[in-house]
Amino acid sequence: MEALVRRGLQSPDQALRLLGVARAICVGLSRSLPALAASAEQFAEQYPKLKLKVNGREVTVPEGTSVLNACREAGAYVPTLCTHPRLPTTPGTCRICMVETGGGQLKPACATPAWEGMEVQTATDKVQESIRGVLSLMKANHPSDCMNCDASGRCEFQDLISRYNVKDVLPKLKTYSHEWDAEVQADFEHFHDSSSTALTLDLEKCIKCGRCVTMCGQVQQMNVLGMINRSRMAHPGVLIEEALDHSKCIECGQCSSVCPVGAIVEHSEWRQVLDALENKQKVMVVQTAPSVRVSIGEELGLAPGTVETGQMVAAQRALGFDYVFDSDFSADLTIMEEGTELLQRLGAAWRAETAAQDAAAGSWAAAKQGHGEGEAHGHAPGPLPMFTSCCPAWINLVEKSYPELIPHLSSCKSPQMMMGAVVKHYWAKKKGLKPEDVCLVGIMPCTAKKHETERKEFRNENGAYDCDYVITTREFGHMLRHKKIPMPSLKPEEFDNPLGEATGAAALFGATGGVMEAAIRTAYEIAAGEPLPKLEVEAVRGVKGVKEATLTLPANDTTLKAGVAGKEIRVAVASGIGNARHLLQRIQAGEAHYDFVEVMACPGGCIGGGGQPKTHDPDAVLKRMGAIYQVDKSLALRKSHENPSIHKIYAEFLGQPGGELSHKLLHTHYTDHSVDTLPSVRELGGSGEVAKRAALTAAGEMRYKRIAMVGDPSAKR
Ligand code: SF4
Ligand code: SF4
Ligand code: SF4
Ligand code: FES
Structure with missing residues (x-):
């Protein structure tokens, strides 16, 4: 209970919301949270109850419940605009949610607490007139x-x-x-x-x-x-x-x-993609992120969490794409590269720990044989903790606000950009095509991935893009509606190979903790020389904002020979920037110590991405998460290093994970952008006029510098 209060839980409304989330987690995803659900239930229970009538129907709610939630409890419709279930507070500014209370008074339902004996009417002439009045003003x-x-x-x-x-x-x-x-x-x-x-x-x-x-x-x-x-x-x-x-x-x-x-x-690009599909001047290739297959059905009106993989592939062919590849393939590739990088960083740290481990360095290197030797190609292992690099919004945060963490970022490109490199530099060549003959479109849950494709590191010397367009799940839905393609009723089809074969580990990338679980499945098995005792890593599952786990390597022939028996790998996962900031504060203050940290900018990970279907269902992200776990479970292969197409691309083209060509095509570097980003008014010491003027001066100077350096920053392709 105290923990809940510490988390800022101050009202039955908040307790009820948390209770709903906890219940769903306990039922669908994890056995570790019944205690949280029980606490939330107790928290709501501790409040005295009150009775009120909504449209003549009696309801009982905890004291402190808003009239809006009491109306919802009674099944009465009240329109809302400023309130949203994904937001912790309601500003109460739109005044659309007016209801009539005793004495004919109009009150905003979202900002009025219910009281004992209250009589609420939601559909009187006066209420309707008020709602129409507000809407008329807005419309004008x-x-x-x-x-x-x-x-x-x-x-x-x-x-x-x-x-x-x-x-x-x-x-x-x-x-x-x-x-x-x-x-x-x-x-x-x-x-x-x-x-x-x-x-x-x-x-x-x-x-x-x-x-x-x-x-x-x-x-x-x-x-x-x-x-x-x-x-x-x-x-x-x-x-x-x-x-x-x-x-x-x-x-x-x-x-x-x-x-x-x-x-x-x-930033809308679906019309350009339609033009490119209709003009047929290039070979049209599409890749789709793991989380889109569990949300595109919802965008088209199906229940949240409906898995539509095969129908989605069929719809992409119906739109006119020549080749339908899967970003899950490049998620598996990411695990091979990122897992190798993690093992290299861990190996270096462990070797440095004791003289005995230094002596064992040779055998550790032997344990890694076949899994990459970055040092051999002039890429010295970076420091720990290593942070994931799949989420471009997280990369933006580090580059703009935490540049000191740049060496800690994995140098791996995101799965989207790994697919871009593989399509343009491997697959196109195999097909006898030039990179510029191919137009690659990414369908992503994400707005930041639109920005990612614009990074100069991801263009060739002629300025051509590795990934030409990125559209969100919402834009994909728009295209399907525009072309009147009835996706849910299409016969399921398979992805094209070889860049369409993927494992359950890759599917997990769509949810918070998924990159971590996929990496653990592979890195543990390589380091320990035996599989994880249990494939599902429960500690990093679920929607909790920050999660952590510690894995201990067993004592067996492989680990004893490598001198790593009993070594611990400490991991943490954060989703949502608010949660990530708290985790970073603890790490930077020396209060928390990890080897590997996954950060996804959106609450819940990509299933809660900024380009996903808009929803008022408070459990939508949980339902999408359940669907992601279902996809993982349904696949025959569930570890990235078991993907036969991944083996093939290394054998045929890349060499080995972390090898020279892999580094050239699949890894990248980052830039300190704190110097060309405006400080916020808050960073300049407050919101007063002085701070504002200082910020405006900084803005002018910065713009001048940027234009002098790189031309007009708002110029677009
Ligand atoms: S931009 Fe959209 S969300 Fe923001 S205040 Fe305006 S209508 Fe509301
Ligand atoms: S967490 Fe959000 S910003 Fe990050 S990759 Fe996923 S959708 Fe994009
Ligand atoms: S919420 Fe909107 S304005 Fe704020 S950081 Fe994200 S994209 Fe930028
Ligand atoms: S929903 Fe906006 S004031 Fe209530």
Whole structure:
């Protein structure tokens, strides 16, 4: 109970939310959490109960429950805009959730605690009139641009306008031709921000609900976005009114995943992909991330957690892709490279520990034989802990805010970019094609991966891209709807080989802890000379923000010979930047010691990615996670090093994991971008005018320097 209070649990509403999560985890995923569920249940139980009536129906709820949750308990519909189940707090600003309480008073349901004997009405004329009034005002302030808007058809505001049949009763306060007052006109550049290669801000469409600000500040603890100005002029934006690209933004896209309208969206590329498919000037190849197969069905209206792998492959062929490959293959490749790198770093650390281990270095090297010798190719093992490098938003965070950690990052490219290198430099050659004859499209859960493809390290000397386009799960759904392809009813098909064969370990990459579990399955077996006692590593499973485990190498012929018997491998996993920051603080303060750390920027990992289907189901991420574990379990091969196509590519082309060619094609390097990223107002010492002016000066200087160095930073391909 104390632990729950320490975690900031202060109300029955929060306890009920945690209880729901804990129950789902206990039922579906792990046996280790019944205690948490019991504590949450007790926490909710300790509150005295109260009775109230909603539309005449009596409900009993713990004291402190909001009227909104009491209405939901009673099965009554109340519209919401600023409230969202993935956000820890509700700003209570949109005023759409009005209900009538005793005496005919209107109150916002999300911001009003229920009380004993309360009588709530959710659908009286007065309530409906209030909701229509708020929607009319919002509509008058909203451009009529639905036909061109990527949120159309999945827009919460559009749904409410339709449901409440709101006509244009007020004159437009804004028009899409930007003819409103001069002050707003002057502010135009802050309303349209396309400086980021991952996200586009069109704040004319903003309904000022504040969800993006809460997500960025409270969940991700990035504090990039804030509410700027007051009253009608208020809008979310980068705190010092600069372009997103110049800020500390890591392009995780979590803000876009809760935006109820089309004001913050992924940088859209699905139309270019359709053009490329229809023009047929290149060989069209697609790769799909592990988490998309458990979420694309949901985007198309199926239940969260529906696995649609075969139907998805069929739909990609129906769209016109010539070759359908699987990023799970390159996830297996990542494990071979990252596992080798980890063993090299561990070997170096263990050898340095004692003179006896130094003496055993020769036999340790022998144990690694066949699994790569990075040192031999001039790549000295880096320091511990080693951090994973699959998540480009995490890489952005390190490069912009924690550059001192760069040596700790694995040098492995992400699975998306490993596939890019393999398709353009191995597969294309086998097919007698030049890299520029091939157009590779990635379908990802992620907005940051759009930015990743733009990194100069991932282009060849002619500027050609290893991965040409990246579209999100939402954009993929858009394409299928646009082309009227009935994906769920298609006959399942198989991926193309050899870059479509993958193991269950690779499937795990879609969920937090998955990269770690996949790496442990391979690295442990290589180091210990025997398989893990149990393939499922329960300690790193589930949605908990930070997880840890310690593995001890057994004493057997292999480990005794290598002098590593009894050695421990300490691992940690964090998902969500808020959680990652806490873990980093503990590591940097010397309070926690690990050898290998997985960080994924999105809460829950890629299944909760910024490009995944927008949802109000509080258990959606858990359901997707259950589906990921189901995919792993259903496959015959569940360890990356057992993938026959992986063996083949090393035998035929790459040589050995960590070898010279592998390093050239599958590894990368990172750059300290803290020097060309704006400090936040907070970093400059507060939110006052002095700090703001200092930040604006820094912005001007930085922009000048960047333009002098690399040209206009907002220039796009
Ligand atoms: S992409 Fe992530 S870091 Fe950037 S503004 Fe949105 S939530 Fe904040
Ligand atoms: S950008 Fe979207 S999420 Fe942010 S305040 Fe505007 S409507 Fe709300
Ligand atoms: S956790 Fe996954 S979806 Fe989120 S930014 Fe990282 S790679 Fe992208
Ligand atoms: S949902 Fe209640 S005020 Fe916005």
